[in-house]
Amino acid sequence: MHRIVDRIGIEANDIAKSSVDAIAAIGMPRKRAETIHTVAKLVQSRAVDLNERDPNTFYDQLLEVPGIGPWTAEYLRLRVLHWPDAFPAGDLGIQKALKTNGIKASERTALQQSQKWRPWRSYATMLLWKSVSSQGG
DSSP states (O other): OHHHHHHTOSSHHHHHHSOHHHHHTTTSOHHHHHHHHHHHHHHHTTSSOTTOOOHHHHHHHHHTSTTOOHHHHHHHHHHTSOOTTOOOTTOHHHHHHTOBTTBOOOHHHHHHHHGGGTTOHHHHHHHHHHHHHTTTO
């Protein structure tokens, strides 16, 4: 994100006016650059509202964007909305943190286990990520 801000700008309008090639040139795969460009255009046109307060509406808007899946939409609910119950169960770090007998948890298992942390799963997410990083990976 620092490279995008430094070379293109911070506002969705700046990114939307840019090109996919310019975004990719900062060192990312073209598909990711296309997704970022698409999101910027959708934000600019107000088809995606980054100020949406309903976490489910926000999530659904993001899933409509090619290149954004459940993990990204959930992560953005956590970071953009500061929603306390976001839980990206498909995250490898979370799955590693919840491993049993040395085997990482499946997405389904992680999601099931997270139900007991409702409505504060974002906090559990941060703690799980921290536990994996303190183990060196």
